[in-house]
Structures are given as structure tokens and as C-alpha cells.
Amino acid sequence: MTVTIKDVAKLANVAPSTVSRVIADSPRISEETKQKVKRAMEQLGYHPNINARNLVSKSTQTIGLVMPSSKDVGFQNPFFPTVLQGISEGAQEKYYALHMTTGKSEKEILDAVIQMVEGRRVDGVVLLTSRVRDQVSSYLRKRKFPFVLIGKPYQDIEEITHVDNDNIRAMKEATEYLLHLGHRHIAFIGGTRELMVTLDRLDGYEKALQEAGILVKPEYIVHEEFLREGGQEAVRELMALDEPPTALVVADDFMALGVLNTLDELGIQVPQDLSIVSFNNVLLAEMSRPPLTSVDINIFELGYQATKNLILMIENDKEPVKRLIISHRLVERSSCAKYN
Amino acid sequence: MTVTIKDVAKLANVAPSTVSRVIADSPRISEETKQKVKRAMEQLGYHPNINARNLVSKSTQTIGLVMPSSKDVGFQNPFFPTVLQGISEGAQEKYYALHMTTGKSEKEILDAVIQMVEGRRVDGVVLLTSRVRDQVSSYLRKRKFPFVLIGKPYQDIEEITHVDNDNIRAMKEATEYLLHLGHRHIAFIGGTRELMVTLDRLDGYEKALQEAGILVKPEYIVHEEFLREGGQEAVRELMALDEPPTALVVADDFMALGVLNTLDELGIQVPQDLSIVSFNNVLLAEMSRPPLTSVDINIFELGYQATKNLILMIENDKEPVKRLIISHRLVERSSCAKYN
DNA sequence: ATGAAAGCGCTAACAC
DNA sequence: GTGTTAGCGCTTTCAT
Numbered sequence: 001m002t003v004t005i006k007d008v009a010k011l012a013n014v015a016p017s018t019v020s021r022v023i024a025d026s027p028r029i030s031e032e033t034k035q036k037v038k039r040a041m042e043q044l045g046y047h048p049n050i051n052a053r054n055l056v057s058k059s060t061q062t063i064g065l066v067m068p069s070s071k072d073v074g075f076q077n078p079f080f081p082t083v084l085q086g087i088s089e090g091a092q093e094k095y096y097a098l099h100m101t102t103g104k105s106e107k108e109i110l111d112a113v114i115q116m117v118e119g120r121r122v123d124g125v126v127l128l129t130s131r132v133r134d135q136v137s138s139y140l141r142k143r144k145f146p147f148v149l150i151g152k153p154y155q156d157i158e159e160i161t162h163v164d165n166d167n168i169r170a171m172k173e174a175t176e177y178l179l180h181l182g183h184r185h186i187a188f189i190g191g192t193r194e195l196m197v198t199l200d201r202l203d204g205y206e207k208a209l210q211e212a213g214i215l216v217k218p219e220y221i222v223h224e225e226f227l228r229e230g231g232q233e234a235v236r237e238l239m240a241l242d243e244p245p246t247a248l249v250v251a252d253d254f255m256a257l258g259v260l261n262t263l264d265e266l267g268i269q270v271p272q273d274l275s276i277v278s279f280n281n282v283l284l285a286e287m288s289r290p291p292l293t294s295v296d297i298n299i300f301e302l303g304y305q306a307t308k309n310l311i312l313m314i315e316n317d318k319e320p321v322k323r324l325i326i327s328h329r330l331v332e333r334s335s336c337a338k339y340n
Numbered sequence: 341m342t343v344t345i346k347d348v349a350k351l352a353n354v355a356p357s358t359v360s361r362v363i364a365d366s367p368r369i370s371e372e373t374k375q376k377v378k379r380a381m382e383q384l385g386y387h388p389n390i391n392a393r394n395l396v397s398k399s400t401q402t403i404g405l406v407m408p409s410s411k412d413v414g415f416q417n418p419f420f421p422t423v424l425q426g427i428s429e430g431a432q433e434k435y436y437a438l439h440m441t442t443g444k445s446e447k448e449i450l451d452a453v454i455q456m457v458e459g460r461r462v463d464g465v466v467l468l469t470s471r472v473r474d475q476v477s478s479y480l481r482k483r484k485f486p487f488v489l490i491g492k493p494y495q496d497i498e499e500i501t502h503v504d505n506d507n508i509r510a511m512k513e514a515t516e517y518l519l520h521l522g523h524r525h526i527a528f529i530g531g532t533r534e535l536m537v538t539l540d541r542l543d544g545y546e547k548a549l550q551e552a553g554i555l556v557k558p559e560y561i562v563h564e565e566f567l568r569e570g571g572q573e574a575v576r577e578l579m580a581l582d583e584p585p586t587a588l589v590v591a592d593d594f595m596a597l598g599v600l601n602t603l604d605e606l607g608i609q610v611p612q613d614l615s616i617v618s619f620n621n622v623l624l625a626e627m628s629r630p631p632l633t634s635v636d637i638n639i640f641e642l643g644y645q646a647t648k649n650l651i652l653m654i655e656n657d658k659e660p661v662k663r664l665i666i667s668h669r670l671v672e673r674s675s676c677a678k679y680n
Numbered sequence: 681a682t683g684a685a686a687g688c689g690c691t692a693a694c695a696c
Numbered sequence: 697g698t699g700t701t702a703g704c705g706c707t708t709t710c711a712t
Binding site: 047048049050051052054055060062065067070071075076077078080081082084085088089092097098099100101102103104108112114115116118119120121257258260261264282283284287288289291 | 387388389390391392394395400402405407410411415416417418420421422424425428429432437438439440441442443444448452454455456458459460461597598600601604622623624627628629631
Binding site: 002004005006016017019020021023024048049051052053054055056057 | 704705706707708
């Protein structure tokens, strides 16, 4: 029924091992037999059985992807397809396949990861988001299994290869941009504090203010856990303060869109009444009104570098631990104005 | 080094086959030995090698996912993560894993699919988008390999199990909604004609107009191939016609956002000057200004049903061909007004 | 440069 | 109810 290496061997009048060598493009096979075997493969429509190959070779040429929880907001964020593009391109170039894990809870995800690692389905793993106290990364570390984290590790930062932006600096610069425009009342809107990226960006925000000698006010710091519901309310409260901010740094374009929306309802004009700097610079940023000044963090590159380096680690087990910092740049559009 | 079924067998004082039966939870094993074996597995930290299992059992418990070309606009569309959520939930429930294929060109994608099918990496495939003259679906059909298409097949519609919306009717209703509001000059903005979904929606648009006795004007039909560049221009031309439309049906929320943007630049107010009905009802639709009246097509369900039915097909090879139509509904928001 | 043979870790007859 | 055994399709020594 299914055509195996033996069938090819028979037709080509060689041993199965020779066929195997042809597949691996071994240099110790004469060009002549190579052609002969290839013709036979062609003729029979032969395709190697990957499971058999994986079983004996103890490698799979596939990379495991750990997605954020499927009921997470992150899943809806355009960040996600873009980083996937980068990962997939990095994998494709080296002929690696992609295996996905998802799950609704942290536990489901961890279980799925354990299954795929212990079951020898993958040679390495890319973690798509860095969460505080992430169990998956702890497990992989203990297991000494090759993996790369996109984002900043919660702990053991010197020992986990990761690719990240310098989010502290990036947000510091974003905040300073507003400072230079004359703003003194700048609020921060970010996602859940469970995400390392939120923590770093908050950090950068505070640093910028401190350096400028401006007091960091707790009421100016908002964490929108939910994209829609929570957000609306939070923005309303923020703008209802005795001393409302004149500018906002928002940790994500998608979030910024929601903010823009709420502001519109409140009759607050951007950038005339309020300036906004956002983050990530996804397609959305230029499609919103006003188009958002946003920090481009090179999402594609995050994914691409993560995969490239994971493959390096897989193929060379003494590849050193690396910390790859992807560059960012502020893209000015129309959501900011001078404060007078 | 790695612990195998034999090690477990030895420790538990049983035969390897018994261990295998315990894993498969065979009813012919006494509760007592089951416990004994499970303890041994626990103690040794045993995990089954999936490749070995796949090799002999000729099944993989994994589903292949065929994504749109990674350089495609579709990739950026929020449709994509949402449908993935549905797929992943359907798979998870039946303990199926997910294997992804991507590629930059149609050819790369086809090759990747052939590899994963012939290599016996997956038991079935779900195709995420339906394109005109899609080679992947032709290949799978010829190969008689289980697959489900999300969207409407280009050909052999009676012979390909697919899950789709009734896009013709949905767009017809959307158009009629505008008709009922008094609009007589309604234009259509859709994606590339390479996508079946575009064709169907265009069809529904034309049907609605015809039934209403309104002439379908070619200059009212716009296909934005590129989300940004092309779109801007197309919308401008449309609004610069001698008789510009008073309403728009747009085949996608993401596209609608771009349209909204261009209209704003042109100083055209929605819905006062122009009404818009959009499609898909992703999160974006309620975050835009004005919030978009959009046809909810139940994206999650598309993915979920596709996977569920694929698994049925995998597990029962005489499962009949099915055509699953997912319901839709118009969600009214603020992008439409009566025409006076 | 090529062949023979062992075995990767598992399942599934077939015995008993 | 459990053990024995023969592969699944491939790669990889070890010969020659």
C-alpha cells in the first residue's frame, strides 16, 4: 500500500541503506546511483515517513510554539499573527516545521507542553509571551530543553535565551517625547501586571518622570485588564480626576484604539486636548483616527530572531545563552501635540 | 537514558504489552495491575514516545493547519486568531494536537502540505481560507485525505466537506438593510476576487440590488487588493463619482476601518453623509468610530465546527460529506443612517 | 561506494 | 488477564 524505502531499493536495485543515504544526500554515494535512486523514488511516488525517521534519528526538525491562553486578550491582538509570521519564516528557511500548543488555562498549556516535549514531538520550543512566574519556562529550564522566550524572563534572566525589546528604554523615550512637547501630566495605561512587558514599560515610564523630577502619581497608572469593559471605565475615571493628564502613554495599539474611542465619547479631542503615544505600531496604528504616534518594536523580527536562535541552540548544544535586543523606533503620526 | 515502556514493564514486573495496554486504558487489564503499572510509570517519569506510537499505529492524533500565505493580508486580519481559537478548542477537546504549515507562495504552501500529509505527520487537514483554483484542496481530494475547508469550495462543492457562512444571503441582507433605510446608491468594497468569500459577498450584493430593481453599476464595485495603499485611492475615486454612493457595504471590518479613515480625510461624515455596513464583527468593529454596524459571522464557530467535523471524518472514514452553514446576524451600531 | 543487520519505542496479533 | 513476538519504516554502525 504505502511505498517505503524498501520498495525504492528494490526498484533501483540497491540496498535500503543506500536509499537512505540518497535521502540524506550523503557524499559517499556515486552520482550515478543517486540518480538511479531518485528516479525510482519519483516513479513510485515515494515520501519518507517522518515518524519512522524521527524515531530513529531522535530529532524531529520541528519547533513547538507555546501560545498565550486562547481565552486571553493577547490572542486577539495583532501582535500575535505578526510574530507568527516571523517565526514561521525563520523556521521555513531551515526546513523546520511548526507544532502549536494552546490551552484555556495555564495548567492545560503546561500539560500540552510537557506532552510535546516528553513525547519527542519537537526539538525546541518558542514561548510567545513572558508572564510572571511562568511555569512553562521553569519546566523547560529544569528539563534543559532548548527554548527561546519572546520577552523578558521573569527570573534567571542570565540563563534564559530570550529575544526582547528594550522596553524600559523604549517607554522611557516615549515618555520623554511627551515631556519634550511640554507635557507634565502624563498618565500610563498598560495591560495586566502579569505580563513582563507591562512591568518593563511601566518601569520606563516611571524612570522618565523621575529623571524629569516629576512625581509619579499612582492615580495616573491604569492597568486595563480587559480590553473593552474595564478600559472604558478606567479612562473615564482618569479624565475625571481633579488634575486630569494632558498626555497618555499606552502600552499597546489595540488598547489605544479603545482609549481613543472612549475619549471620543467623552468629547475629548486627540491631540488638541490630549496627546497619546502608543506601542507596537501594528497596522492599526496608522488606520486609527488620528493615526497614532507609536513605538515600532519590530514584531516580525522578534519572531524571526527567536526561531533562528532556537535552531542554533538545537543544532549546537553548547550554543551560549543569548539575550537579543531588537531595536525600536518612535513613529510620529498625529496623536501628539505641544502642551501650552 | 530515556525511559521506555520496557523499563516500566521491568519495574512493574509485567510485559511491555501490558504497559501498552495500560496506556491505552484497555478494559482487559485488572485494576490492580493498572495501578501497579501506573506507579511504575510515575516513579520512572515515563512518557510515551509519540513517534514510535505513530509509526506503528498509523495515526498521529494531530491535525494539520494550512494558513494563508504569510505575506497575505489575511494574515494580519483579526479573523485569523479568532478562527484559530475555535480550531484549537475543537482539537483540544478530542486530544488532538495542531501542526501548522505556512509558506510565502502558493507553491511553498502546497509543498509543505504534501510533506506533512505524505510524511504522515497528521491525520487530517483544515484549510483556513478558500481561494479560487486552490491547489491544496485539489491535491487533498485526489489523495482522498480527510480535510475540511473553511469557506466555500471553488469546485466539487458537493464533494468537499466545508464549513461556511451563507455569505450570499448575509451580504444580501446587509444590502437590504441599507435599502430599507432608503439608500439607492450603494457601493460594494471587497477584497481580492481570488477569495471565494469575496465572490459570494459580491453576489449577495448584486442580488439584493437586482431584486430591488436597481441597476448594478460597475463603478460602484471596488476590490481593494491591498489594505492600505490601494484602498485609499479606490475610496477617493468612488466618492469623486458624479453620483457618489450614499452607502457602502464593506466585506471586512479591517477594511472598513481603512475606509473610515479615508472618509475622514475627505471630510465625509459617517453616518450622516454616508452609511456603512461591514462584515465579520471582530472586536475592532465596536472599537472604531463610529462603531460599525457589522454582520457577525461567528468566526470562532467556523473554526470549532471545522475541527469537530474533521475529527469525525478521521475517526470514521465513511462519514458523509457535509456542508455546514454557520449562522450570521447583523449587529446594529452607529455607522448607518436613514437616507432622506 | 554499497550492503547486511540491528534496533529506535511502540502496538497488536496471537498465544496461553 | 497477561505474555511473546513480529513488525512499523527508517538510520546507522560495521563489514566488504
